[in-house]
Each structure stands twice: as structure tokens, then as C-alpha cells.
Amino acid sequence: PAVEFELEAPFSIEYRDSIGSTNDRARELAAEGAADVAVLADEQTGSRGRLEREWSSPSGGVWLSVLVRPEITPAQAPLYTLSAAVATTNAAREAGVDARIKWPNDVVVPVGDDGDYDKLVGILTEMEGEMDRVEWLAVGIGVNANIDSTDLPEGATSIREEAGDVDRRRFVQRLLETFDEYRTDLESVVPAWRELALTLGQRVRVERPSGDVVGEAIDVTEFGALVVETDDGERVTVSAGDCEHLRP
Ligand code: BTN
Numbered sequence: 001p002a003v004e005f006e007l008e009a010p011f012s013i014e015y016r017d018s019i020g021s022t023n024d025r026a027r028e029l030a031a032e033g034a035a036d037v038a039v040l041a042d043e044q045t046g047s048r049g050r051l052e053r054e055w056s057s058p059s060g061g062v063w064l065s066v067l068v069r070p071e072i073t074p075a076q077a078p079l080y081t082l083s084a085a086v087a088t089t090n091a092a093r094e095a096g097v098d099a100r101i102k103w104p105n106d107v108v109v110p111v112g113d114d115g116d117y118d119k120l121v122g123i124l125t126e127m128e129g130e131m132d133r134v135e136w137l138a139v140g141i142g143v144n145a146n147i148d149s150t151d152l153p154e155g156a157t158s159i160r161e162e163a164g165d166v167d168r169r170r171f172v173q174r175l176l177e178t179f180d181e182y183r184t185d186l187e188s189v190v191p192a193w194r195e196l197a198l199t200l201g202q203r204v205r206v207e208r209p210s211g212d213v214v215g216e217a218i219d220v221t222e223f224g225a226l227v228v229e230t231d232d233g234e235r236v237t238v239s240a241g242d243c244e245h246l247r248p
Contacts, residue, residue: 008173009038009172009173009176009177009180010036010176010177010180011036011037011038011066011176011180012036012037012038013037013038013039013040013172014029014037014038014039014040015040015041016039016040016041016042017041017042017043018041018042018043018044018045019039019041019043019044019045019063020044020045020046020047021044021046021047021048021140022039022040022041022044022047022063022064022065022140023047023048023065023124023126023138023140024046025039025065026039026065026066026067026126026138026140027126027138029067030067030128030135030136030138034067035067035068035069035136036067036068036069037066037067038064038065038066038067038172038176039064039065039067040062040063040064040172041057041063041064042059042060042061042063043057043058043059043061043063044057044063045057047063047142048124048140049122049124049142050122050123050124051242055122055124055142056151056152056153057142058147058151060145060146060147060148060151060160061142061143061144061145061146061147061158062141062142062143062145062168062171062172062175063141063142063143064140064141064142064143064172064175065138065139065140065141066084066138066139066141066176066179067136067137067138068080068136068137068138068139068183069134069135069136069137070134070137070183071133072134072186073132073133073134074127074129074131074133074134075223076134076186076223077125077127077134077137078104078125078223078224078225078239078240079186079189079190079223079224080125080137080139080183081104081105081123081125081139081224082104082105082189082190082193082224083179083182083183083186083189083192084105084123084125084139084141084179085101085104085105085106085107085121085123085193085196086101086178086182086189086192086193086196087174087175087176087178087179087182088107088121088123088141088143088175089101089107089121089196090174090175090178090196091171091174091175091178092107092120092121092143092159092171094174095159095163095166095171096162096163096164097109097120097159097162097163098110098162099120099121099196100117100196100197100198101193101196101197101198101199102117102119102197102198102199102243102245103197103199103204103217103220103226103243104224104226104240104243105123106119106121106122106123107119107120107121107123107143108120108121108198109157109162110198114247114248115198115199115202115203115245115246115247115248116245116247117198117245118155118156118157119144119155119156119157120143120144120156120157120158120159120162121141121142121143121144122141122142123139123140123141123142124140124142125137125138125139125140126138126140139179141175143159143171144156144157144158144159145158145159145160145165145166145168145171146158146159146160146165146166146168147160147161148160148161149161189224190220190221190222190223190224193220193224194219194220197220198245199217199226199243199245200217200218200219200220201216201217201218202216202217202245202246203215203216203217203245203246203247203248204216204217204226204228204243204244204245204246205243205244205246206226206228206238206241206242206243206244207241207242207243207244208238208241213228213230213236213238214228214230214231214246215228215229215230215231215236216228216229217243218235221237223239224239225237225238225239226238226239226243
């Protein structure tokens with residue numbers, strides 16, 4: 001059943017104990033003309049990950065989709081995803097987790113000093129609009145919050161595992177507050193992202209349809225694309241793709 005979820009957040013909250021996918025619900029709300037709504041669930045039964053991957057969403061997590069109607073072009077949309085990554089990383093750090101960002105928008109916890117990590121948060125942004133204008137954007141944020149290690153996929157971790165249970169209400173409140181601050185100040189997103197990035201300085205492989213890029217991740221551009229310096233000294237800018245940290 002839908003439950004009223006009161007937060008002093010700059011978004012209205014629609015809370016469900018269980019739902020198929022909060023991103024699908026955000027899509028429905030978008031079709032009804034809604035804006036500035038966050039759909040939150042304790043459990044999802046049909047959640048979706050990036051690149052058509054599965055995403056596990058047992059009870060105890062923070063499964064959230066934020067629906068906005070920003071006045072931006074599609075080229076600026078990645079900044080919204082990056083700001084969600086920054087906002088979620090900050091909320092996790094406040095909960096006592098050593099959270100960092102893996103390009104473009106995974107929130108991870110480092111394991112050792114070699115760029116290895118366990119995944120804490122995944123983000124899936126979906127949008128609709130024209131070439132020059134975004135109509136709506138739904139940022140889907142999946143946080144392994146109060147979840148036992150036995151219920152996590154391989155290579156994943158949770159806030160419970162890292163720092164003990166978090167007050168999910170407060171976590172969502174802080175996340176949405178920070179997300180709201182960044183959307184009115186898009187220029188500060190990439191600098192904030194850089195501060196939290198685990199990927200910069202790492203040797204990486206980025207998969208692209210046109211061929212993989214291997215080299216050192218040296219920077220992100222103002223739009224959040226990754227700049228990789230290959231072994232022959234060439235600088236390649238990659239705007240999207242799966243990124244793997246390689247062992248040095
Ligand atoms: C990834 O593959 O890393 C992205 C995972 C995104 C999962 C979140 S959970 C809330 C929202 N609803 C979904 O069905 N997916 C996203």
C-alpha cells in the first residue's frame with residue numbers, strides 16, 4: 001500500500017512498501033505531468049540496472065527515483081546523474097561509509113589501495129524530450145542500505161556491512177537536499193564530483209561500441225566525460241561506457 005512519507009524535502013514523496021520499479025512509476029507520473037516527485041520503495045520486484053542488467057532490490061534498501069523537469073538540453077543531462085552520485089556519496093559518508101565515486105556514477109567503497117572496490121549504489125537515469133530540450137528526467141538511485149551481506153550480489157556491499165544500519169528517512173532527506181542544491185548550481189557538480197572520484201589516477205579500460213580505450217584516467221570534462229591518456233600519450237574523451245579499474 002502507498003504510505004504517506006513526510007519529509008522536509010524539496011520534493012514530494014510517494015512511498016511504497018513494495019513496487020515493480022520506482023523508475024517505471026516515475027515514468028507513469030511523468031506521463032501525468034508531475035514534477036519534483038521522489039518515488040521511494042522498501043523493496044522492488046522488477047528493478048532495472050544500466051545496460052539492461054539486473055539489479056537486486058531486497059527489503060531494507062533505499063530504492064528511489066527522482067522525477068524532475070529541468071530547463072536543460074540533453075547534453076547537460078549527465079550532470080544530473082553526476083549530481084545524484086555526489087549527493088548519494090555525501091549522504092553515505094555522513095552515515096559513516098568511506099564512499100567514493102567510480103566514473104561515471106557508481107558509488108563504491110574502496111577495497112585496499114589498488115583501485116579495487118565494492119559497489120554500494122547504482123544510478124539509472126531515464127529521460128524524454130527533443131534534441132534541444134529535456135522534457136523530463138527520472139534519476140533512479142539504488143542504495144544497498146540496511147541489507148545483509150548474504151542478500152547482496154557478488155562485488156557489492158551495503159551501509160549495514162560498512163557502518164551499521166542507517167536511518168533511511170534521514171538518508172533520503174540529506175540526499176534530496178543536496179541533489180536540490182546542485183540542480184540550481186550545475187557548474188559546481190563536476191568540481192564536487194572530482195573531489196570524490198576514485199577513478200581519477202587509475203588505470204582503466206572503458207568499453208565503447210567503437211573499441212575499448214585503455215590508459216590512465218586523468219580528468220573529467222565540464223560535462224562529466226572521462227579523459228583517458230592512452231599508453232602512446234593520446235588523450236581520448238569518453239562520454240559514456242562501462243569503466244573497469246585495472247590493476248597497476
Ligand atoms: C546500475 O546498473 O548500476 C544502475 C542500478 C539502478 C537501480 C535503481 S533502484 C531505483 C531505480 N529503479 C530501478 O528499477 N532502477 C533504479
